[in-house]
Amino acid sequence: MPLSTIPASGTAPAIAILNAHIDRLSERFVARRALLELIMLGLISREHVLLIGPPGTGKSAAVQAVAGAIDATTFEYLLGRFTEPSELFGALDLNALKEGRVEPVTSGMLPQADVAFLDEIFLGSTAILNSLLKILNERTYRRGQYSMVTPLISCVAASNALPDDPLLAAFADRFLITMFVDPVGENELPELLRTGWRLSAGDPDPIPPVDKSVIADLHRAALQVDMGPIGETYAHIVRKLRLVGVTMSDRKIVKAQKLIAAAALLRGETVAGPQDLWPITYLVQDKAQQAEASELLHAELKDSFNPVLTDSVAKATYGPTAHAAYLTEQATHLLETRPALTTDRLYEIWLVRLETMLIRIDAAFDSETLPQQLRVLRASLQAVLETPQHNGPADNPIPGSTVAEPA
Incomplete structure (x- = not known):
């Protein structure tokens, strides 16, 4: 049975229900709580979410789980060149x-869906994308003279990469929230394996769905949030991002106020404050620029807080400096825990971890943006991987060794 709608006493019970659902969903998706939170934020704001990342990172499963946690009509499709x-x-x-009328049979199709998930969205033809624009906006x-109002709450789209085509980039701008999804990190792999194996036989504890009217009531409540106190700060942030070359359409910065209002509501407030400005980071549709934005806006976002959307707040305010410090700590620890003998079975495992760390560093920074301390550690990692192994005691690499710079 779907959970009941919001009682007259206020939104607090609904927020508690939503938080509990995100908690339970995140138990099934290792290191994907931020993804689940942003999809839920999109639903409450009645805005659309774009997920960018390689195949196999759980994008489809996460969307299906969130949609399944709401008593709503869903539609899912994998687009191709010939769709x-x-x-x-x-x-x-x-x-x-x-009878001379052109009418489609929309039952069970996208125009009748409350929540839609479209995978490989940018492979859609011009005809498909033009129709989608009308639905999204x-x-x-x-279709011809036929017209219908759709019940769509939110469309979540996914792609392996953002398109280079300017026309497709303009279409992508209709998605207010953009999240870049990376594979699960090395530290989370054991938990990923345990959770995956536990759920391989089916979900022993299914989550009862929330009635979609709860989402509708939260949306209406969010529209009543007082945005006055953060107006000037928000305008300052937009100016700051535009000055460093971050592209933001007027449409997007106006609509983003709905995200800020929803964040304030989920924080239990009816007035938006500096704690609620963090969704601005997810307006940026470039991976490098999104990371730079969180760094650039450190002063403006330092008070960010949300008891429900915890991980998406952390990700929005986690800039390149913080990421470099984390990678530096991890790489240093890895070098310090080198097995004593190259003949040790653990030594081969350690080398694989070294390779993984090197890939993570190169994925986060190029040769121009790589911080000096991390550059030295990267060189030490590469030196170990390039040195022929011998059956004897292993010397720890010396940070600062003269080896090749990152490509």
Whole structure:
């Protein structure tokens, strides 16, 4: 049975229900709580979410789980180069066609969905994307003279990468929230394996769905949040980002106020404050610029806090300096825990961890942005991997060795 709607006493019970659902969902998705939180934020704001990341990172499963946790009609489709519009929007009604009317059969299709998930979104044809634009922007589906209002709450789209085509980039701008999804980190791998194995036989404890009216009531409450106190600060942040070359459309910065208002509501407040400005980071649709934004806005976002959206707050305010410090700590510890003998079985495992750390550093920084301390540690990692191994005691690498710089 779906959980009941918000009682007249206020939104606190609904927020507690939502938080409990995110907690339970995050137990099934290792290191993916921020992803779950942002999808939920998109639902409350009635805005769309774009997930960018390689295949196999749990994007589809996370969206399915969030959609399944709400008593709502869902639609899911993997787009390809040859996907026909009828596969998403419905084939023509032959009976209506005999009567001279052009009407699609939309039952069970995207125009009838409350929540939609479209994988490989940028592979859609021009005809598909044009129809989607109308649905995303106006919640209306049109085909010729036929027109209908859609019940869509939020569309979550996924892709391996952002498109280079300017026309597709303009389409991507319709997604207010953008999250870059990376594979689970090395430290979370044991938990990922345990959780995956535990759930491989099925979910022994299914989550009862929340009635979609709870989401609707939270959305209406968010629209009543007082945004006055943060207006000037928000405008200052937008100016600051634009000055360093971050592209932000007027449409996006206006709509982003809904995210800030929803964050304030989930914090239990009816007035937005500096604690609620962190969603601005997710407006940026470039991975490097998004990381730079969290660093650039350190002073403005230092008070960020949300008891429900904990991980998405942390990710939004976790800039390159913090990431470099974390990688430095991890790399230093890895070098210090080198097995004494190259013949030790653990030595081979240690070398694999070294390679993984090198990949993580190169994924986070290029040769121009790599901090000096991390550059030295990276050189030490590479020196070990390039040195022929011998059956004897292993000398610890000396940070500062003269070896090749990162590519």
